[in-house]
Amino acid sequence: MIDKFNKIQDAMEKQFNEMSKKSNFLYTLNLEKNELWDIYLGSFPKGTNEIYRERKEHDCSACRGFINSFGDTVAIIDNKIISIWDFEFDDTTYSPVLKAMVKHIKTKIIQDVYVSRFKKIGIKSNHEDCEGKIITWHHFNVLLDKKFVDNSSDSIATYKSKYRDIKNVFERSLEELSQESVLTVLELINQKSLYKGDEWKQNLLDFNKYQKEYKVLKGKVKDIYLWEKSTSVGMVIGKIRNHSIGTLLDNISKGMELDLAVKKYEVIVAPTNYKRPKPIYTKKMLENAKKKLEELGFMDSLQRRYAILEDISVNNVLFANKDTVKKLQTNDVFDEMEQDVKTKPKSFNKIDEVQIEDFIKDILPTTKKIEIYLEGRHSPNMVSLIAPYKKDSKSMFKWNNNFCWAYSGNITDSDIKKNVKSAGGKVDGILRFSIQWNDGNEHNKDDYDAHCIEPRGNEIYFSNLRNYETTGELDVDIINPEPGKAAVENITWTNKESMNPGKYKFFVHDYAHRGGQSGFSAEIEFNGQQFKFNYPNALRQNEKVEVAEVTFDGEKFTILEKLPSSMSSKEIWNLKSNNFIPVSVLMHSPNYWDKQNGIGNKHYFFMLKDCNNDEKPNGFFNEYLNNDLTKHRKVFEALGTKMKVDDVNNQLSGLGFSSTQKNSIVVRIEGKIKRVLKIKI
Numbered sequence: 001m002i003d004k005f006n007k008i009q010d011a012m013e014k015q016f017n018e019m020s021k022k023s024n025f026l027y028t029l030n031l032e033k034n035e036l037w038d039i040y041l042g043s044f045p046k047g048t049n050e051i052y053r054e055r056k057e058h059d060c061s062a063c064r065g066f067i068n069s070f071g072d073t074v075a076i077i078d079n080k081i082i083s084i085w086d087f088e089f090d091d092t093t094y095s096p097v098l099k100a101m102v103k104h105i106k107t108k109i110i111q112d113v114y115v116s117r118f119k120k121i122g123i124k125s126n127h128e129d130c131e132g133k134i135i136t137w138h139h140f141n142v143l144l145d146k147k148f149v150d151n152s153s154d155s156i157a158t159y160k161s162k163y164r165d166i167k168n169v170f171e172r173s174l175e176e177l178s179q180e181s182v183l184t185v186l187e188l189i190n191q192k193s194l195y196k197g198d199e200w201k202q203n204l205l206d207f208n209k210y211q212k213e214y215k216v217l218k219g220k221v222k223d224i225y226l227w228e229k230s231t232s233v234g235m236v237i238g239k240i241r242n243h244s245i246g247t248l249l250d251n252i253s254k255g256m257e258l259d260l261a262v263k264k265y266e267v268i269v270a271p272t273n274y275k276r277p278k279p280i281y282t283k284k285m286l287e288n289a290k291k292k293l294e295e296l297g298f299m300d301s302l303q304r305r306y307a308i309l310e311d312i313s314v315n316n317v318l319f320a321n322k323d324t325v326k327k328l329q330t331n332d333v334f335d336e337m338e339q340d341v342k343t344k345p346k347s348f349n350k351i352d353e354v355q356i357e358d359f360i361k362d363i364l365p366t367t368k369k370i371e372i373y374l375e376g377r378h379s380p381n382m383v384s385l386i387a388p389y390k391k392d393s394k395s396m397f398k399w400n401n402n403f404c405w406a407y408s409g410n411i412t413d414s415d416i417k418k419n420v421k422s423a424g425g426k427v428d429g430i431l432r433f434s435i436q437w438n439d440g441n442e443h444n445k446d447d448y449d450a451h452c453i454e455p456r457g458n459e460i461y462f463s464n465l466r467n468y469e470t471t472g473e474l475d476v477d478i479i480n481p482e483p484g485k486a487a488v489e490n491i492t493w494t495n496k497e498s499m500n501p502g503k504y505k506f507f508v509h510d511y512a513h514r515g516g517q518s519g520f521s522a523e524i525e526f527n528g529q530q531f532k533f534n535y536p537n538a539l540r541q542n543e544k545v546e547v548a549e550v551t552f553d554g555e556k557f558t559i560l561e562k563l564p565s566s567m568s569s570k571e572i573w574n575l576k577s578n579n580f581i582p583v584s585v586l587m588h589s590p591n592y593w594d595k596q597n598g599i600g601n602k603h604y605f606f607m608l609k610d611c612n613n614d615e616k617p618n619g620f621f622n623e624y625l626n627n628d629l630t631k632h633r634k635v636f637e638a639l640g641t642k643m644k645v646d647d648v649n650n651q652l653s654g655l656g657f658s659s660t661q662k663n664s665i666v667v668r669i670e671g672k673i674k675r676v677l678k679i680k681i
Contacts, residue, residue, distance in 0.1 A: 005138050008094045013142055015087040020145045023075040025163075025231045026114035029105060036071045036101060037064050043100035048093045062139040066122035070142070072105060073114050076228040079221060081106060084142075109220065110227045112160040115150045119143060166238040167230040173207070173241040174214045174226075181252035182208045185245065194262065195270045200245045207237050244268045263483070304619030306651035307387035307403060309585065316593040319364050319586035351666070353678045356604060356657075366671040370583040372606050372655060373666040374575055376565060377532040380521070381663070382408040382573050383605060383656030384613045385590075386645050397624045399599045403590035404624050406617035406645070407656060408573075415661045416523045416532075420490045425476040429492030430499070430526065431550065431557065433506045437520040439486035446516035446539065447479050449509045450489035455502025455552075460491055461509070471495040504550045507562075510539035522547050524565075526557040531565040573653060574612040580668050582609040585652065601660050604681065608654035617645050657681045 019026070041049065041059060049058050074081045085101045122141030127134050150159055186204050189197035210229060217225055230238050240246045244265060251261035293299050314320070354363065388402045395402040416436045421427050425434070433452060438444040451461040458467050466473040471494045481487035491506075493499055508520055519535040524547070533547055546562035559565075575581055587593075589603035600623075657663050663681045668674075 019075040027110045029072040029108040030111040043097040066140040113163045170230040178253040303389040305646040307385035369670040371580040371668040376577045385652040399591040425490035432525040438481040444516035445514035447512035453505040455500045513541035606655045611653040
């Protein structure tokens with residue numbers, strides 16, 4: 001019997017050594033104490049494990065210790081569990097035992113990686129003095145490769161829990177992170193649209209490979225795969241769900257909008273001055289948007305240019321001067337003939353005020369010539385009408401024509417005073433200083449601060465919000481500008497009698513530079529006068545830009561400009577400010593053409609002679625798009641940037657005013673009489 005045992009010990013040891021060569025990790029199963037030992041003892045054929053003295057012949061405490069501590073040790077080879085007993089042994093006594101043990105082991109699942117403090121497991125033999133005769137007993141034993149022995153200061157429990165944790169997180173990653181999310185992030189990395197994305201590219205490629213392998217597995221084989229891969233992929237891929245990139249993958253997998261998911265990722269990994277290089281969209285998003293454009297017949301609508309007079313129907317024009325009207329599209333010759341009726345101008349020197357709608361209704365019908373007094377403060381109101389290259393292309397917009405518009409700065413609307421009021425600031429004080437930034441396509445995350453040093457040295461700013469003596473107060477303080485929303489700050493004085501005579505020095509401070517690539521706009525208002533300032537350059541960390549000094553003599557205010565204001569004479573889109581400029585066409589914005597009503601805000605466009613937009617506006621903006629296209633807004637944001645407006649001769653550009661924003665213009669008109677009017681909007 002001893003010879004048989006030695007042979008099975010040798011076979012088991014050989015099997016173990018082969019397992020060790022093919023695997024860098026061993027594993028233990030979810031077995032109770034003595035569970036495998038009971039299988040071992042109970043599987044010997046009848047008559048081969050009889051009582052020897054007090055116990056059965058194979059009931060050995062040394063072998064029991066080995067089987068209980070090491071008998072359930074397995075390796076994973078080719079995604080299969082291989083046991084130390086998993087070998088052929090042609091013997092009627094031990095063969096049934098081996099088969100029973102292996103069969104039982106294959107019903108169990110892996111519980112932990114195996115590790116030992118000792119290189120030798122079990123004892124080879126021991127000796128017993130039996131009535132003067134020395135008997136040698138042989139036992140199960142193996143010698144471990146050093147890769148299965150841990151001599152670190154960590155406990156065995158800590159060692160095992162580390163790998164158990166990796167396996168559990170790896171499982172959650174494969175189960176919960178969608179393959180689509182991984183492919184989406186890989187595409188963003190290839191586009192260079194993801195901060196530090198290149199650092200994750202190879203890991204994501206590998207993880208995607210594991211996703212594909214895992215997806216086709218079923219049942220217990222999945223768990224075996226997880227243990228095998230989690231011990232070999234390393235901490236980064238094994239715990240990818242817990243890393244910053246895992247947060248991004250998880251949010252995308254849960255259906256979060258891609259742009260928001262990327263922003264949350266950037267909050268974790270990007271420095272405060274990081275500026276994303278371009279809009280976020282993927283190949284799939286692009287394909288879906290293109291498919292929708294083709295489906296709706298909008299492909300011919302994408303290419304854009306400045307509109308010209310010949311594009312416009314006379315039915316959508318409120319006024320056209322004599323030279324202009326002949327270029328307009330018209331279906332009614334009598335309409336054109338009416339424009340040629342001669343009227344003798346009369347001199348009219350008094351400046352009256354009139355509301356824009358009353359002007360259109362009561363004065364415009366008999367007006368033959370309009371000149372508008374272009375002021376520097378009108379810079380933000382410069383606007384261009386934009387047309388499709390293909391005249392009959394289908395409208396992509398919420399209205400029934402394919403025309404749109406862009407204001408100076410490539411935006412659709414801008415009003416500091418309105419935005420200050422919306423943010424809770426006072427706009428009706430005796431003296432007001434307001435600033436605004438983050439109002440273009442770029443998300444300027446810088447923290448710009450409005451400051452004023454009063455005549456006696458007191459400084460009003462975010463750390464000293466108000467001066468109760470003078471009534472000066474900073475009532476709006478924006479720290480973190482939101483994407484797509486103008487940021488404002490506002491300082492006002494409400495009581496002239498409380499104000500100290502002297503100089504009020506206004507400036508803007510970049511308190512926290514976070515990569516902003518644009519400057520700011522500012523307004524100073526007193527005595528009903530508004531001075532508008534524009535500083536287009538990006539500010540550096542802690543840079544201060546002086547805007548103006550306002551001197552108060554106890555009764556009146558005067559201003560010394562440190563930046564050019566709207567009151568300064570300057571060139572705006574090829575036109576000199578502080579001059580009367582002929583109006584070629586007056587019209588509503590395209591969303592109010594053809595008797596449409598209620599499709600967004602109404603705008604009044606005074607197109608000016610020789611006005612030439614020197615910017616490169618977007619071909620369209622997302623807020624214009626019809627409902628069928630809004631779900632593809634990220635692609636269209638990028639498309640709008642790509643499809644820049646092409647230049648043409650005699651473009652329709654001039655001044656635009658939203659009906660929702662208060663403003664005024666001075667016009668000189670000729671009709672039955674000659675007069676100067678102030679039109680209030």
